[in-house]
Amino acid sequence: MIKKILISNRGEIAVRIMRTCREMDIKSVAVFSDADRSSLHVRYAGEAFHIGASPSSESYLAMDKIINAAKKSGADAVHPGYGFLSESAEFAKKVRQAGLIFIGPSSHAISTMGDKIIARQTAIKSGVPVVPGTTSPVISENDVIKVASEIGYPIIIKASAGGGGKGMRLVKNIEELAESLRMAKSEAMAAFGDDSVYVEKYIESPHHIEFQLLADQHGNIIHLCERECSIQRRHQKVVEESPSPIISSKMRDEMGKAAVALAKSVDYEGAGTVEFLVDNKGNYFFLEMNTRLQVEHPITERVIGLDLVKEQIKIASGQKLAHKQEDIRQSGHAIECRVYAEDTENNFMPDAGKIKHITEPLGFGVRTDGYVYEGYEIPIYYDPMISKLIVWGRTRIDAINRMKRALYEYKITGVKTTIPFLERIMNEPDFVKGNYDTHFIQDNIDSLLPKSTDDNQLRQDIATITAFYHYYKRLERIKKISIVEKSHDYWRNYGRRKNSVRI
Amino acid sequence: MGQDFEIKINNKLQSVQLLKEDGNILQLNVDGRKYEVDLISFENGIFSILHKNKSYNVELVEGETNKKFVVNTLYKSYDIEIIDAESRYLASRNLSKELTGNNIISSPMPGRIVRIPVVEKQEVVAGQTVVVVSAMKMESEYKSPKKGIIQHIHVKEGDVVTGHQPLVTIE
Numbered sequence: 001m002i003k004k005i006l007i008s009n010r011g012e013i014a015v016r017i018m019r020t021c022r023e024m025d026i027k028s029v030a031v032f033s034d035a036d037r038s039s040l041h042v043r044y045a046g047e048a049f050h051i052g053a054s055p056s057s058e059s060y061l062a063m064d065k066i067i068n069a070a071k072k073s074g075a076d077a078v079h080p081g082y083g084f085l086s087e088s089a090e091f092a093k094k095v096r097q098a099g100l101i102f103i104g105p106s107s108h109a110i111s112t113m114g115d116k117i118i119a120r121q122t123a124i125k126s127g128v129p130v131v132p133g134t135t136s137p138v139i140s141e142n143d144v145i146k147v148a149s150e151i152g153y154p155i156i157i158k159a160s161a162g163g164g165g166k167g168m169r170l171v172k173n174i175e176e177l178a179e180s181l182r183m184a185k186s187e188a189m190a191a192f193g194d195d196s197v198y199v200e201k202y203i204e205s206p207h208h209i210e211f212q213l214l215a216d217q218h219g220n221i222i223h224l225c226e227r228e229c230s231i232q233r234r235h236q237k238v239v240e241e242s243p244s245p246i247i248s249s250k251m252r253d254e255m256g257k258a259a260v261a262l263a264k265s266v267d268y269e270g271a272g273t274v275e276f277l278v279d280n281k282g283n284y285f286f287l288e289m290n291t292r293l294q295v296e297h298p299i300t301e302r303v304i305g306l307d308l309v310k311e312q313i314k315i316a317s318g319q320k321l322a323h324k325q326e327d328i329r330q331s332g333h334a335i336e337c338r339v340y341a342e343d344t345e346n347n348f349m350p351d352a353g354k355i356k357h358i359t360e361p362l363g364f365g366v367r368t369d370g371y372v373y374e375g376y377e378i379p380i381y382y383d384p385m386i387s388k389l390i391v392w393g394r395t396r397i398d399a400i401n402r403m404k405r406a407l408y409e410y411k412i413t414g415v416k417t418t419i420p421f422l423e424r425i426m427n428e429p430d431f432v433k434g435n436y437d438t439h440f441i442q443d444n445i446d447s448l449l450p451k452s453t454d455d456n457q458l459r460q461d462i463a464t465i466t467a468f469y470h471y472y473k474r475l476e477r478i479k480k481i482s483i484v485e486k487s488h489d490y491w492r493n494y495g496r497r498k499n500s501v502r503i
Numbered sequence: 504m505g506q507d508f509e510i511k512i513n514n515k516l517q518s519v520q521l522l523k524e525d526g527n528i529l530q531l532n533v534d535g536r537k538y539e540v541d542l543i544s545f546e547n548g549i550f551s552i553l554h555k556n557k558s559y560n561v562e563l564v565e566g567e568t569n570k571k572f573v574v575n576t577l578y579k580s581y582d583i584e585i586i587d588a589e590s591r592y593l594a595s596r597n598l599s600k601e602l603t604g605n606n607i608i609s610s611p612m613p614g615r616i617v618r619i620p621v622v623e624k625q626e627v628v629a630g631q632t633v634v635v636v637s638a639m640k641m642e643s644e645y646k647s648p649k650k651g652i653i654q655h656i657h658v659k660e661g662d663v664v665t666g667h668q669p670l671v672t673i674e
Binding site: 341343345346349350351352353356357374380381382383384408411413414416420423456457458459460461462463464465466467468469470471472473474475 | 506508510512513517519521529531533536538540542544547548549550552554559560561562563564569570572574575576577578579580581583585611612613614615637638639640641643663666
């Protein structure tokens with residue numbers, strides 16, 4: 001059994017992993033950069049090693065420094081968390097070559113799933129549906145017509161070298177095809193200097209749904225049902241829930257089996273996630289596989305009742321899965337909101353700074369996975385996520401109401417946060433009805449980001465009164481100091497006044 | 504007693520007068536609107552206000568100067584500035600414009616300078632990017648609000664800047 005784990009990560013996920021270590025009586029080792037000396041994961045860990053300068057390239061991505069720290073500490077395993085080196089096949093290999101256990105899958109599984117084209121081919125071989133289309137560039141109009149008649153309209157033409165929507169054209173029928181193809185090619189040429197394009201079926205009203213997997217070293221693989229992750233902004237997940245409001249138990253069964261088949265084909269080991277796109281008719285297509293713990297894993301923990309980090313550690317120690325597929329059932333409903341240090345009214349600009357005050361929500365069915373505390377200064381070098389708020393309820397509506405209550409209690413000052421934005425999502429009728437897809441935020445942006453003009457005079461006056469009172473009390477305090485000190489030392493008195501208030 | 508100030512809230516000027524103070528019960532006049540509130544303050548700038556038995560939780564965060572605050576009510580954040588003799592004096596000497604005027608581009612939040620695609624004495628047009636700042640894995644471009652000449656660049660590439668620090672002056 002593993003006795004000591006080095007966590008090659010920071011922030012909330014490092015703290016979350018250490019919590020499980022403590023429960024399992026495993027010693028935890030933190031690593032930290034210059035900017036993170038005061039981070040909670042350093043304080044929480046049993047041991048901590050400084051590994052370099054603040055930019056992640058010199059610390060949390062510096063493989064050799066991390067492996068050195070692991071050896072020095074006498075750790076027998078390394079947990080990579082998510083992000084940073086968690087999906088680096090090279091890091092997994094180096095850790096194992098150093099004689100340590102890497103808590104995660106084999107380098108082969110990581111690199112196979114890390115390459116989009118190989119992953120797609122692997123999915124096809126395992127009988128998992130992929131988004132229909134061409135994998136190699138198409139040349140002539142006739143080629144495109146042929147492909148389109150096979151996969152059916154609407155189709156989308158994408159630039160091979162592309163990104164950012166350039167060289168992308170939606171084609172609804174054969175009449176539009178010639179013109180769209182010509183435009184896509186010329187746009188691709190102008191933007192990337194390469195006019196090769198490929199064709200994919202356009203998924204209408206797409207949902208992003210993923211399946212959590214657990215696989216041991218003895219060939220047993222189970223899935224822990226789905227997570228609905230369609231509430232996204234610029235491909236960043238914002239809210240996740242389990243179960244998904246659109247997945248039937250038949251679909252769950254089918255998609256779960258597909259995910260397990262895919263994992264089997266690469267001899268997967270540990271915790272992993274298979275992501276699917278699901279259209280509004282219930283067709284599903286393989287998107288990608290994440291060979292690590294996901295940010296949103298707590299909602300699965302809550303409805304399934306398993307600690308995923310504990311399962312990861314047990315698997316890495318060589319133990320067999322203690323649960324069979326038929327034992328796995330979602331109980332109740334869980335929702336997670338990601339709280340970011342971002343200014344939603346200013347185009348979601350990240351906002352670093354010092355936390356002046358924080359009150360975290362408590363009470364039945366509420367969990368926060370975070371790492372900031374009062375007086376902590378959020379560094380500018382890393383992700384702006386402050387915490388994850390996870391609630392559970394017997395029904396979806398119970399969970400939504402509980403999330404609203406928890407967001408109301410959650411108070412953070414010093415930095416701007418996305419809490420008000422999350423509250424508006426919880427109140428949006430389409431969300432409450434469970435009637436949403438990945439376009440939700442973009443489609444509802446007007447009600448999610450209300451105009452800055454404020455017409456509530458009373459609320460404004462309450463704010464004015466607060467500022468007035470605060471300033472008035474400070475003046476009173478200074479006056480008192482002035483009276484007491486007057487007869488003594490004029491210069492000290494002057495300096496004190498100058499420091500506290502300019503009069 | 505009878506303390507009064509002018510207070511700027513979201514760029515609107517209002518006069519506020521304290522009429523009576525009895526423990527934590529205050530009577531005030533805000534631009535002609537009379538209020539009686541029960542106000543208590545906690546540490547860390549947290550206030551609880553009862554007005555006609557309705558409960559408000561308000562947070563106050565100190566701003567760049569000791570007369571500027573950000574005040575957060577439940578759903579709304581306000582920029583508030585106390586206007587007194589000193590602020591008026593500064594304003595009349597145009598000093599405050601010098602500090603916040605739009606010919607200085609300053610950082611709205613802390614970050615690291617990634618790129619400065621302009622040099623001093625260079626002519627720029629409105630909307631031209633003059634500095635790129637990275638914070639928390641996101642790069643933001645700061646653009647010139649007007650046509651002008653780069654008078655001074657206050658920072659260099661790789662610098663770590665705090666919020667509201669001057670970056671580039673455009674003449």
